[in-house]
Amino acid sequence: MAENIPHVLILGGGFGGLSAANEIRSALTSSKVEITVIDKKDWFMVGFAKLWIMNGTRTFENSIGSLQKLKEKGINFLKEEILQIDLQGKKVKTSSQTISYDFLIIAMGAVLAPEKIPGLVENGMNLYDHNQLTDIHNKLLKIKSGVIALAITSMPYKCPPAPFEASLLVSSLLRNLGTRDSVQVHVYSPAPITLPAAGPQVSQQILDLINSENIIFHDSCKIKSVEKNKLVFENSQANFDLLLAVPPHTAPKTVHESGLTKDGNFIPISRDCKTAFDNVYAVGDVTNLTVGEKMAVPKAGIFAEGEGLAVAQNIIAKIQDKEDSALFEGQGGCYIESGRETASIIEVDMFSKPQPITKLTESTREHLSEKKQFEKDRISKWL
Numbered sequence: 001m002a003e004n005i006p007h008v009l010i011l012g013g014g015f016g017g018l019s020a021a022n023e024i025r026s027a028l029t030s031s032k033v034e035i036t037v038i039d040k041k042d043w044f045m046v047g048f049a050k051l052w053i054m055n056g057t058r059t060f061e062n063s064i065g066s067l068q069k070l071k072e073k074g075i076n077f078l079k080e081e082i083l084q085i086d087l088q089g090k091k092v093k094t095s096s097q098t099i100s101y102d103f104l105i106i107a108m109g110a111v112l113a114p115e116k117i118p119g120l121v122e123n124g125m126n127l128y129d130h131n132q133l134t135d136i137h138n139k140l141l142k143i144k145s146g147v148i149a150l151a152i153t154s155m156p157y158k159c160p161p162a163p164f165e166a167s168l169l170v171s172s173l174l175r176n177l178g179t180r181d182s183v184q185v186h187v188y189s190p191a192p193i194t195l196p197a198a199g200p201q202v203s204q205q206i207l208d209l210i211n212s213e214n215i216i217f218h219d220s221c222k223i224k225s226v227e228k229n230k231l232v233f234e235n236s237q238a239n240f241d242l243l244l245a246v247p248p249h250t251a252p253k254t255v256h257e258s259g260l261t262k263d264g265n266f267i268p269i270s271r272d273c274k275t276a277f278d279n280v281y282a283v284g285d286v287t288n289l290t291v292g293e294k295m296a297v298p299k300a301g302i303f304a305e306g307e308g309l310a311v312a313q314n315i316i317a318k319i320q321d322k323e324d325s326a327l328f329e330g331q332g333g334c335y336i337e338s339g340r341e342t343a344s345i346i347e348v349d350m351f352s353k354p355q356p357i358t359k360l361t362e363s364t365r366e367h368l369s370e371k372k373q374f375e376k377d378r379i380s381k382w383l
């Protein structure tokens, strides 16, 4: 690393890491700041593209952007596993080297942990794992009758509306295949309503939307284990022929070991995304940002991006000897496709007073086009 030039090290090349890296680089040249992004994989994909791969309208290859392209913008990129974060020594150990930093942004996302539910790995498919999407698609093509269960196994999980959107897209695919009338689609959740973070009104609208497609929602179903063709809840059980599960989410092991989290939880932050360590920030799914007594900012790319921007602005200010007072704005939305060539947006304003505001828009073709544009914009701006 060049001497006297501050080094911003960014752990994770997802929404949070890429938005921060690009914002800092667009404000400061390489003579003012060195930026390095580390990720174990060398591609980025917008989370919702996974559901397009599941329903067969996309392939993995045409849904990704290459992180190697960061180098063309004067941002170093290392495709390596992050093994240790040494906050006292201000350095990070990877599979091949130890790297020092002046500013650290932890943007490592949430880890999917299906192994936490006994029997899930053996008897179900992981809806959020990009490696399983083609298999899921092939199983959806083959199923001619029976029961498909979509199961949320624990909270919190990425993009709260995604499992409901997945059920609508599954239903749409089966309808196109001519098998929908002989295949039941059920959604199970441990929560009492579809989207607790969005409140009862939006939850009812989501329920009405899935019910209108004959998808059955089962609330308050906490999964204890999965057996062959059987979900076992605390007080009951349900049969399935194909299980598409949203597995439990945890913070990465390296983050637990750094001392930033307790009891395997996510990193607690407030709107400035600072941690207890000087010049160390955390953004996105790896964090827990509570709002009031009962709510937390949902795990969503749009919020990881917003947090990345706030952190970038504060780091730029510090490098320029200005006041670092930027706060995460907390506004954004998640798309929910109907499976009938339209989409609605769940619009959120997390820090509105006296309480967060969540609204569901109408489902229109225009919103579906916006969703497709959202993906294009991120990939072309960041990579």
Ligand SMILES: Cc1cc2nc3c(=O)[nH]c(=O)nc-3n(C[C@H](O)[C@H](O)[C@H](O)COP(=O)(O)OP(=O)(O)OC[C@H]3O[C@@H](n4cnc5c(N)ncnc54)[C@H](O)[C@@H]3O)c2cc1C
Residues within 6 Å of the ligand: 011, 012, 013, 014, 015, 016, 017, 038, 039, 040, 041, 046, 047, 048, 049, 050, 051, 080, 081, 082, 083, 107, 108, 109, 110, 128, 158, 159, 162, 252, 254, 283, 284, 285, 286, 299, 300, 301, 302, 303, 304, 333, 334, 335
């Ligand atoms: C099906 C689905 C639909 C979704 N729809 C939406 C939507 O409509 N709108 C929305 O806003 N969000 C949506 N999301 C959620 C969104 O994808 C995530 O919230 C977002 O990716 C979080 O960004 P992040 O930067 O915190 O983490 P990530 O994007 O997960 O990035 C973390 C990065 O860190 C890397 N990493 C982790 N550990 C290590 C390690 N030890 N060594 C090296 N690298 C490491 C990972 O490889 C990864 O690239 C959806 C998600 C899914 C699964």
